[in-house]
Amino acid sequence: MASDWARPVVHWEIVARDPDRLRTFYSRLFNWEIGDGPIMTVESGIGGPEGGPAGHIREGEPGGVTLYVQVRDLQAALAAASALGALQVTGPFDVPGGPTLAGVTDPEGNPVMLVQQ
Numbered sequence: 001m002a003s004d005w006a007r008p009v010v011h012w013e014i015v016a017r018d019p020d021r022l023r024t025f026y027s028r029l030f031n032w033e034i035g036d037g038p039i040m041t042v043e044s045g046i047g048g049p050e051g052g053p054a055g056h057i058r059e060g061e062p063g064g065v066t067l068y069v070q071v072r073d074l075q076a077a078l079a080a081a082s083a084l085g086a087l088q089v090t091g092p093f094d095v096p097g098g099p100t101l102a103g104v105t106d107p108e109g110n111p112v113m114l115v116q117q
Contacts, residue, residue, distance in 0.1 A: 012067065016108055025084045025107055029077065030069055066111040068101075074116040078102055081114070092116075 016022040023034045026042070035041040053068075071077035074092055081104045082088065089111070091102035100116045 012065070014067075014106075014110060018108065021085075021107055025086070029080050029084055029086075030071075064111065066103075066113055068113040068115050070115045070117060072116070074100055074102055074114055077114045077116075078104070081112075086112070 014022060014026075019040060023040055026032050027034050032042050032045070078088055078092075085107035086104040089103045089105055092100050093102070094100050102114045104112050104114065106112055
């Protein structure tokens with residue numbers, strides 16, 4: 001039997017009570033182009049990790065999924081997120097040997113980590 005290969009993350013989804021509100025939040029905060037309709041498509045961006053996004057698993061409560069989105073200026077992104085209805089919940093803090101992170105929740109309470117390389 002030939003060796004198999006690891007399957008990459010190829011898609012993600014945000015489920016929202018008010019999709020139009022979150023479309024406004026994410027499009028303004030991250031400059032994402034978000035389509036119309038019952039399934040609002042978000043195209044992949046330029047400048048992301050070559051093979052797709054990496055991730056990790058950790059213990060914690062409650063369970064769920066967190067988006068990690070790279071920003072150019074962490075303080076400016078935090079200010080914009082707040083103005084758009086987000087709540088800052090952690091950071092900023094430096095990962096040893098890595099980026100600076102800060103955590104917010106979007107207007108519906110979904111966790112989002114802002115990553116400044």
